[in-house]
Amino acid sequence: MTGAAVCEDTMSDRGPEAGAAAVYIEQLAHYVGERVTIRGWVAGTRSSGKVRFLIVRDGTGLVQGVVTADSGPGAFEAVGSLPIEAAVEVEGLVRADDRAPGGVELSLGRVLPVHVPEEEYPIAPKEHGVGFLMQHRHLWLRGRKQVPVLRVRDGALWAMRRFFKERRFVATEAPILVSTSVEGTTTLFSIDYFGQPAYLSQSGQLYLEATCAALGKVYWIGPVFRAEKSKTRRHLTEFWMLEAEVAFLEHEGNLQLQEDLVRYVAQYVAEEHGDDLEVLERDPNVLLAAVKEPFPRIAYADAVELVRCAGVDMEHGEDLGAPAEDVLSRHFGRPVFVERFPIGIKPFYMKRCADAPACALCADLIAPEGYGEIIGGSQRVDTQAELEAQLAEAGVPQDPYAWYVDLRRWGSVPHAGFGLGVERTVAWLCGIPHLREAIPFPRMLDRLAP
């Protein structure tokens, strides 16, 4: 049986003059003993006199090619002259070799440069400062640790979609251009919309509340924008949010849904992205242990006590700051729900606890290892009178929210939902310290390019 029969995913656009089948590096183990073509970029070269080594990456992995003077016409010389990040097409015999990190390497027979850079590649195989790397983000993406992060991101997003598809949620959309804010406190990016003020959406939630009354169970994954001048490892001005909203779902079911989702995504990544996590030196068992059920829960009031006992100064009624979240994160060592926040620090649309009108029927999910809040969710206000009262209490003008109030006018039902920060989740899964590496082109305070 040939490798091609094992794996059909070969590249197809090969001309008639082409030699061995072009395959991706991640499939090479299926092709031991066969001649294949790899197309990619030079990640590095080494030489030991009469033997030269060429490291090629193609987005799916890295493989080392070996050439000697008798390897093939011009191959030895070509490898000697290729600079880092040259684009190449190489053909060779796949060999199993214990010395190779991936278990296989390539005895090269033919080395065809596709593009040979004339200038020195700015990113050398050594440590660089963050500022320099961010200025070269368009190239930094090719880095040995950047590629697996983006692959894990893809895996996490795929797992989210699959989770909701399995549960028969409908994927839908919310607008990016909006005329009102979702949460009055947050700063919005304003734009000129044909002479009328408009904003970039900071959340699709209000719209999902409308959509869920049409479709029952909905979710969306999209970009949202926060114009806060935050300058920390946990903030981006443009980030992706997964939001879900379910009709007839109440607080308890909401938390269960969130917990199931986070567990599903973490297990998927731990099981399907072992190679990527290994490059990132992230132990999948840490993730699997973290998401064992059930996630601990703590009431806000108790969380405050716990935080104060740990020596972090905070008042009842204040929101959880970063140091407070770190205390909870360390104390539980797993994702933890903080429930029943005081209404004063939560937005107007949250329903209040039946037994405690001063508490919102909500929960934040704090990720382990100091990654901060990855989910904020709540059961929503479902009567017109309550909503109007809470809008007034929050000092929010009613007019722009007339349509939102309408949702409570016709067939209003109990409903709940949440928003999950994609980059924070990906950063946690990967074990990387800063959100900026969890998205291809991060937007931050003072960083709009590349």
Place this chain on the structure above:
RNA sequence: UCCCCGGUAGCUCAACAGGCAGAGCGGCUGGCUGUUAACCAGUAGGCUGGAGGUUCGAAUCCUCCCCGGGGAGCCA
């Protein structure tokens, strides 16, 4: 918006108390038949972020500006 740190070769950083601007990596040249960010030898590479000031003399001290990093608040 506030607090802290930094800006010297392509990159990462040295340069004591103001006194000849240096190293490693990367590049280039040469050597080595199994290297894993290989190793060895040689070589090129600088308006010390900008403007002003103090001084016989400034990378070094002072003022302002620009840029970057870390953190806080707020949030996901």
